[in-house]
Amino acid sequence: MAIRAKLSMIGIIAASFIAGLVFYYLASSHDRVQKKKYIEDMVSLLIHFIIYIWIGKIAVNFLLFIRDPIAVLAYPSNSKALYVAVVLMILTIFYQHYRNKRIFQFDVFIPVFFAASFVYEFIHILLNGITFEWAYLGLLLLLLIVYLLYIEGALARELSYLLFNI
Incomplete structure (x- = not known):
């Protein structure tokens, strides 16, 4: 249930x-091509954000991750993991802007x-x-x-x- x-x-x-x-x-x-590109960028950022939340959960509970890796990813994340994900997302946006000259x-x-x-x-x-x-x-x-x-x-x-x- x-x-x-x-x-x-x-x-x-x-x-x-x-x-x-x-x-x-x-x-x-x-235009249609631009809309598809923008939607693709948006979905890409969402996938990055989900991965960054997982990375944040691992970083915050690193000792537990060493002992039992599945336990860290199985439980819900907390605010600290979200903060790590937001910082990593901001760094990703800045990197994409610097490297590819793309603006969010x-x-x-x-x-x-x-x-x-x-x-x-x-x-x-x-x-x-x-x-x-x-x-x-x-x-x-x-x-x-x-x-x-x-x-x-x-x-x-x-x-x-x-x-x-x-």
Whole structure:
């Protein structure tokens, strides 16, 4: 029963992220090739982040990893592993920018993140019947509508930075 709950949670997170990517693909005004490249970069960064969380779990619990490697990866991570993953992710973004002259696209990250968050919270409301999440769901919907209204204009990048800093 616990395994089914964990797998369903992973499925909800994956479906939410895929819905965010589809939302970006449909709402973006970039050409098809550029959209695919941006989505590929976003998925690549997500995979890097998951690997970095595993590295963070190993680094934080190194002595336990030496004794029992499976025990470290089997249990959930903590905030220290997340901090290690965030630092490694920032270093990766800086390295990619320095090496390949690629810039992390916040105007891709913002709609994907907001749409994925909206779908995730909506699924939780449907499945669990939690009523105190309606305000957060409304805020995400408002931010998505604001983003869609300004996406065609020249303010898309500036709006992405503004929404990211809220």
